[in-house]
Every structure is written in C-alpha cells, then in structure tokens.
Amino acid sequence: METVAYKCKNCVAPLQYNAAKQKFTCEFCQGEFTEAELREYWGELDERLDEPIQPEPEVSGDPNDFDSSTAIYTCENCGAEIIAEKSTTAATFCVYCQSPVVISNRLAGKYKPDMVIPFKFSKEEAEERFFAFCKKKKFLPKKFISHAQLDMMKGVYFPYWMIDSLKDGGIRATAKKVRKWTQGDYEYTETKTYKIKREGKIDFTGFPCSAIKNEDKDAMKYVNPYDDNDFRDFTMAYLSGFIAEKRDTERNELQSQVDNDLKKYAKKIYRDTISRDYDSVTVDSMDLHTVDEKWRYALLPVWLMNFTYNNKTYMYAMNGQTGKNYGELPCDKKKLAVFGIILFILLAGLGILGGYYLI
Ligand SMILES: [Zn+2]
Ligand SMILES: [Zn+2]
Known part of the structure; x- marks a missing residue:
C-alpha cells in the first residue's frame, strides 16, 4: 500500500x-x-x-x-x-x-525528509490571528470576512532545503575620510584613502531555500524564518491531519542560486566589520570559497489561504511555528474613496488655515 x-x-x-x-x-x-x-x-x-x-x-x-x-x-x-x-x-x-x-x-x-518542524498553531489559533490581521486593514470589504472563507485555511507542510555552509574568504575595500575647513579666503578639502582587507570564515547554518516550484513560493519568504530549535527527526505521523507537499527540485538545480544568495550575505558580513567612521566604503573585490556544505531536506509548517474576491485571487500565509503572517487582501474602493474625500477636505481646511495665517 x-x-x-x-x-x-x-x-x-x-x-x-x-x-x-x-x-x-x-x-x-x-x-x-x-x-x-x-x-x-x-x-x-x-x-x-x-x-x-x-x-x-x-x-x-x-x-x-x-x-x-x-x-x-x-x-x-x-x-x-x-x-x-x-x-x-x-x-x-x-x-x-x-x-x-x-x-x-x-x-x-x-x-x-531529514527533518520536520511540527505545527505549533492550531487551526483555531490561525483563524484568530487571521481575524486580528483583517481588523488592522482599514479598507477591507465587510462581507469579505465570513466563515465560508475560513474553510479554505489549510495547514500545509512545505518542502525546504536547509543548508549549512562553511565559507572561507575575504574582501578588499577602499575607504575614504573627507575633512573640510576654511582658513582666510581658502577652503581646504583633505581626503584620506585607506586600503582595507578583511579575511575570515563564515559559518552559515540552516539557510532556507524553497524546494518546490510552486506559485506560493514567494509568499513563503515573508513568513520566514523558522526557529531551528524545534527541528525533529522526520516521521510521517506529524503529517496526519495536514496537507504536505514533496520537493520537486534537486540540489544541482538550485546550487548556483544559493551560492549567489550566500555570496551577497557574506559580502555584507565582511563589509559590516569595517568601522562606520569612514565617509565612504567601496568593496573592490571578494574571494569566497566553500570549505564544507550540507543540504538537508525539511518540511516546514504554514497556514495558508487562497481565495478569490471579485474575480481576483488573494493569499494569506502564517508561519505555523512562529505565527508570523503575511497577506494580500482586497481593498474596498468605496471606503477608500470616502477616506480620500475626508482627507481632501481636511487638507483643504488646512490650506484655508494656512492662507488665513498668511494674511
Ligand atoms: Zn480513539
Ligand atoms: Zn476514507
């Protein structure tokens, strides 16, 4: 079976x-x-x-x-x-x-999968957070928040690659300090140029990379990160009662994308070790190579809702472990128009007031 x-x-x-x-x-x-x-x-x-x-x-x-x-x-x-x-x-x-x-x-x-983070938020808690999220949205159409929508709240385990990568390398940078002063009729500018070198190992642990070619993939990055303290060895039992997706990507398809992402982070990390006292810092070159790298396959929990309102599709996502949420929700144009008019009147009022004071 x-x-x-x-x-x-x-x-x-x-x-x-x-x-x-x-x-x-x-x-x-x-x-x-x-x-x-x-x-x-x-x-x-x-x-x-x-x-x-x-x-x-x-x-x-x-x-x-x-x-x-x-x-x-x-x-x-x-x-x-x-x-x-x-x-x-x-x-x-x-x-x-x-x-x-x-x-x-x-x-x-x-x-x-090597690892799984089990859901920490129940469907009821996810729904409560969704309502709280909606309340904060001022121009949400009233009839949008109905219980019918909540049936579509799904607990989904998404496949991720979790990457541990040990890098070694460094950067060479040019930094400048500029000093200006006047003496008599003369204005002086002094520019000191410094050549800076930074070297060292960087240990990235648990860098997440989506392992699915999925249309909702972009939304997932808004509900990242996950706390890796809750990782457990994978067992299928945790998927019971939820939807789970399996990965459809291999490491070699994603390697260059991950290399580029880590390169950007490494550059920032090296650069951030340079003192902020300089007026400008330019990174001239970077050398980076991988000492050791491990890719593990993990399933991570997300509460997800996709819905259609007035023929447009929206989505809402909440991290099933931390509760961090993200959503694109419809906007009531009538409510927004009223707000626009009130704002206009208010601004017009301020204009009159301004004019009054000018007299
Ligand atoms: Zn029973
Ligand atoms: Zn059945």
Missing part, C-alpha cells in the same frame, strides 16, 4: 497531529498519544520509507479529464479513492471520511 493512516490504539479511528496539544489525538474517543507512545504501539513509524519507491498508480478513466500529474490512491480507513491532484502532494484528506492520508510512496527513498 502506498498510503498510511495511523490508527488510535483504543478505537482504531484515524489519528491526527494536534498542534495545540503537541500530541496525536483521536476525535472519536478523545485519546491522546505522544510520539513515544505511538512508536511503542506502532513500532517503526516510517518503515515503508526505506523501501524502494513504487511506480505511481495509473490514472483511471479518461486521461484527458485529469492533469497528467493526478494519481489515485486508496483510503486505508474507508477504501475510497483518493485523488492526489498534484504530483507533489504527500499528505491530504480523504474526501469521503475526512481521514488524514499520508502518501508514503512520495516520502520514500531519496524523498524522505
């Missing part, structure tokens, strides 16, 4: 990972279990991930009805068919019995 559903040891109903309790819970008998208890009952939680990757199941029916990446799996709870719409879906729900389903085949072999 390519799917996994972790079952409650009391009543065999499917378990979900509960972010508020930081435990695995059963909705039917209210049972609660820790990871250790789950392991005791289940034995090895990720046994299947060491098996070779099975070929994706065939698409049934008319192949034209589906995206070529759509694959069908079977729900272990009710036996219904589960459609994984994207080729990157690694955890989802059964539409018939709402059971969490983990597609183990997509987390196996080289796609087995």
Whole structure:
C-alpha cells in the first residue's frame, strides 16, 4: 500500500497531529498519544520509507479529464479513492471520511525528509490571528470576512532545503575620510584613502531555500524564518491531519542560486566589520570559497489561504511555528474613496488655515 493512516490504539479511528496539544489525538474517543507512545504501539513509524519507491498508480478513466500529474490512491480507513491532484502532494484528506492520508510512496527513498518542524498553531489559533490581521486593514470589504472563507485555511507542510555552509574568504575595500575647513579666503578639502582587507570564515547554518516550484513560493519568504530549535527527526505521523507537499527540485538545480544568495550575505558580513567612521566604503573585490556544505531536506509548517474576491485571487500565509503572517487582501474602493474625500477636505481646511495665517 502506498498510503498510511495511523490508527488510535483504543478505537482504531484515524489519528491526527494536534498542534495545540503537541500530541496525536483521536476525535472519536478523545485519546491522546505522544510520539513515544505511538512508536511503542506502532513500532517503526516510517518503515515503508526505506523501501524502494513504487511506480505511481495509473490514472483511471479518461486521461484527458485529469492533469497528467493526478494519481489515485486508496483510503486505508474507508477504501475510497483518493485523488492526489498534484504530483507533489504527500499528505491530504480523504474526501469521503475526512481521514488524514499520508502518501508514503512520495516520502520514500531519496524523498524522505531529514527533518520536520511540527505545527505549533492550531487551526483555531490561525483563524484568530487571521481575524486580528483583517481588523488592522482599514479598507477591507465587510462581507469579505465570513466563515465560508475560513474553510479554505489549510495547514500545509512545505518542502525546504536547509543548508549549512562553511565559507572561507575575504574582501578588499577602499575607504575614504573627507575633512573640510576654511582658513582666510581658502577652503581646504583633505581626503584620506585607506586600503582595507578583511579575511575570515563564515559559518552559515540552516539557510532556507524553497524546494518546490510552486506559485506560493514567494509568499513563503515573508513568513520566514523558522526557529531551528524545534527541528525533529522526520516521521510521517506529524503529517496526519495536514496537507504536505514533496520537493520537486534537486540540489544541482538550485546550487548556483544559493551560492549567489550566500555570496551577497557574506559580502555584507565582511563589509559590516569595517568601522562606520569612514565617509565612504567601496568593496573592490571578494574571494569566497566553500570549505564544507550540507543540504538537508525539511518540511516546514504554514497556514495558508487562497481565495478569490471579485474575480481576483488573494493569499494569506502564517508561519505555523512562529505565527508570523503575511497577506494580500482586497481593498474596498468605496471606503477608500470616502477616506480620500475626508482627507481632501481636511487638507483643504488646512490650506484655508494656512492662507488665513498668511494674511
Ligand atoms: Zn480513539
Ligand atoms: Zn476514507
């Protein structure tokens, strides 16, 4: 079988990972279990991930009805068919019995993540934060905030590469100090030029790089960073009750992009060690090479909402570990127009006042 559903040891109903309790819970008998208890009952939680990757199941029916990446799996709870719409879906729900389903085949072999940060914010907490975020937006259309929208709040584990890179190198820079003074009829300018050299090792740890070619990827950078103290060894059980995406990029495709990003950071780090007393500092050259580098594959939690309002698509994202949020929300043009008019009257008023004082 390519799917996994972790079952409650009391009543065999499917378990979900509960972010508020930081435990695995059963909705039917209210049972609660820790990871250790789950392991005791289940034995090895990720046994299947060491098996070779099975070929994706065939698409049934008319192949034209589906995206070529759509694959069908079977729900272990009710036996219904589960459609994984994207080729990157690694955890989802059964539409018939709402059971969490983990597609183990997509987390196996080289796609087995090294680490995971489990969700810390529950859906309820994510919703509360969303409302608080909306309240701060002055021109949000009233009917926009309805509960119907919140159904679309999804807990998603996004695939990331976490990079540890030890660099060695340095920069050469030119710095200037300028002094001006007058004496009698003469104005003097003195420019002192300094040649500066900085050398040293820089140890980057846990530098994040999105591992998915996804349209929401840009929004993810606004909810970064994650606190790496919460990293745990990966187990599929944490995905139960959430959606998860698997990576669709390899290290070699991203290496030059990461090299460039780290180069920019390294340049800034070296430059920032130069005293601020100079009037100008120009970096003339940089030499940087990699001493050691390790890429690890991690799944990181995000509460995500995509919605359409007046034919336009918006999105909201919240870091599932830290609560940092970001959103593009619609703006009510009527409310904005009223505000514009009030502001105009206010400014006109100030103008009259200004004019009055000028007389
Ligand atoms: Zn139970
Ligand atoms: Zn089912």
